Amino acid sequence: MSERLLVCTDLDRTLIPNGPQPESVQARVRFKQLCASDEVLLAYVSGRDQSLVRDAIAAYTLPQPDYVIGDVGTSLYHVESADDWRHQANWHQHISQDWNGRSHQDLKQLFSDIPGLRLQEDEKQNRFKLSYYLSPDQDQQPILEEMGLRLQRETVAASLVWSIDETANMGLLDVLPERATKYHAIDFLRESLGYGLNETVFSGDSGNDMEVLVSPIPAVLVANAQAEVRQQAQQSVDANGNGGSLYMAKGGFMAMNGNYSAGIIEGAAHYHPQLIARLLAV
Structure with a gap:
């Protein structure tokens, strides 16, 4: 199993606990612990623009990402530091043809x-x-x-x-x-960084994550996702044969409920049990 991991996650109602369901105590602390490792690259994948992503990081004390795919896949930034977000012009050049x-x-x-x-x-x-x-x-x-x-x-x-x-x-x-979706942006990012599918995990919760959730990219649907989203995702992977690349968090891992960041950790542990156990001392 690879000793490095590109963790890509949606923000609202996936990492950020701003839905009606409860967040497990210590879930975000453990997520920050996971992302602090040199073996983990973190990419936020969101419908938010740069300003709103910055607001979320501050408001919810989220870990600083290495990359941000914003505006539902239409912008890509390399985050050198909290004050140094570098727009990746090659992504705009790639999608402008469409x-x-x-x-x-x-x-x-x-x-x-x-x-x-x-x-x-x-x-x-x-x-x-x-x-x-x-x-x-x-x-x-x-x-x-x-x-x-x-x-x-x-x-x-x-x-x-x-x-x-x-x-x-x-x-x-x-x-x-057409190519400015979350799926294509994640695929563009992981290929440009030289990460394989088996070194990448995406987490989401809603319909605008669906293309990634049902793709060959290993994905996690957090437990607080709506029932209709879970049903649609399951039907899609049953039809396209990507069932092995979709994990639906259900809770129980590390005594957490599988909602939000607890689901991200649970899913990462499903795909990379040894790495997550070592990084979180499970």
């Missing part, structure tokens, strides 16, 4: 007459991220299908990422370059 020369404004205009779409705030948009709110009660499938048809007509290669913010009770929809 929109076929179209700008953020062009795509916003393309969808301007679709009922039910409400633009998110300016600070939640960027050059390669067009974000909307939808009512969680609204049937999103017809909207996604119509948007997909329009993108196809414009020969724009895009991903439509749908999720629900439980705390705000709001549907979230991101239009991204």
Whole structure:
């Protein structure tokens, strides 16, 4: 088993305990202990922008990451120190081809007459991220299908990422370059660092993590994930044959409940039992 590990994790309701479920005492302390090892590289993978990731690190006393994939995969930073975040321009160059020369404004205009779409705030948009709110009660499938048809007509290669913010009770929809997903960004990062699949673990909790959760990348679905997300993930890996790369945290490891960072640790121990046992003195 490899003696190094690239730990990639979503933030909200995965590492950050900002959902309704309880967090195990000492779970985040143990996570920080794990990430303090020279054998562990830490990457945060989030829908948040740089400013909001910084806020989360401060508010929840999270460990400083080595890398940050932000804005749902549209930005990539190498974090040299708390005050030195280096934007990785090669990632923007990689994803820019997908929109076929179209700008953020062009795509916003393309969808301007679709009922039910409400633009998110300016600070939640960027050059390669067009974000909307939808009512969680609204049937999103017809909207996604119509948007997909329009993108196809414009020969724009895009991903439509749908999720629900439980705390705000709001549907979230991101239009991204096809390769600017969490999955492609993690794969780009691990390959550029020379890490194999067996040296990488991703943890998530929601629909916007789904592409990674059901991919060949070893993944962990934390125990506080919604039942529908667990069901969808299981059905997807049953269909695509990646069942061996998905672990669903259930609690019990180190007497923790499997929610949030407890689930991340539990999943990492599932894939790398000897390394985690040594680093956490289990």
